[in-house]
Amino acid sequence: MKPIDYLIIQSTGTGEQQNLDKSHVIDKHTSPVRNGGLGFSRPGIDYLVLQDGTLQTIISEENPTTVDLWDISKGKDGITGIAKHIAYVGGRTLKEAWSKDSRTEEQKATLEAIIKFYILRFPNLVVLGFDEIEGKEASENPGFETAKWLEEIGIPKQHIFKNYK
Numbered sequence: 001m002k003p004i005d006y007l008i009i010q011s012t013g014t015g016e017q018q019n020l021d022k023s024h025v026i027d028k029h030t031s032p033v034r035n036g037g038l039g040f041s042r043p044g045i046d047y048l049v050l051q052d053g054t055l056q057t058i059i060s061e062e063n064p065t066t067v068d069l070w071d072i073s074k075g076k077d078g079i080t081g082i083a084k085h086i087a088y089v090g091g092r093t094l095k096e097a098w099s100k101d102s103r104t105e106e107q108k109a110t111l112e113a114i115i116k117f118y119i120l121r122f123p124n125l126v127v128l129g130f131d132e133i134e135g136k137e138a139s140e141n142p143g144f145e146t147a148k149w150l151e152e153i154g155i156p157k158q159h160i161f162k163n164y165k
Contacts, residue, residue: 004122006083006161007115010045010130011091011142016102020089022048022056047114049088053106055114085130086114091143099140112153119159128161 012020029044031037038044046059088111090102103111119125129146131139147162 004082004084004118004125007118007125007127008083008085008130008133009111009115009127009142009146010085010087011099011102012045012048012087012089013091013096013141014089015092015094015096016090016100017094018089019051020048021050022058025058025087044085045087046084047086049086049107049110049114051089051104051107053104053110055110084118086111088142091141099143101142101144103144115150115153115155119155125159126161127155127159132161 012018012025014020025045025048026043027037029038029040030042031039033039043058046057048056048058050056088103088107090107091099092102093100115127119127127146127150129144130136130141132146147160150160151157
């Protein structure tokens with residue numbers, strides 16, 4: 001497997017009480033736009049954390065996402081490299097009107113474990129929230145301040161995107 005450069009934390013952007021699994025994400029991401037999907041050639045999420053903390057693999061480690069100039073990079077200050085996307089189910093209020101940190105304690109524990117695992121595996125890894133990507137700031141996704149949470153769970157500063165730039 002190629003080294004991972006970035007771990008991007010996001011939510012599914014769905015209501016805090018919705019129960020989704022990877023089949024929903026795959027369908028939403030790969031269905032044609034005319035059918036209500038996003039029209040992607042493959043899902044934009046590698047791992048999904050369910051509300052009970054279960055981790056589901058959508059895209060295996062053998063197939064990491066290559067980030068290119070047309071994906072999340074912007075000029076010389078953009079980011080390029082190999083990224084893995086981890087999403088938790090939720091991220092919006094019950095009626096999906098606003099962003100919200102709707103992570104359950106189980107989801108927080110799973111996110112923390114996978115982040116720490118990837119940092120041990122890839123010592124130069126940088127972790128960021130989806131809304132920290134240039135051009136995605138208005139998305140308010142994942143629904144919480146990623147850098148602050150990473151500091152709270154003891155992630156070293158060199159692995160936190162806001163401190164890395």
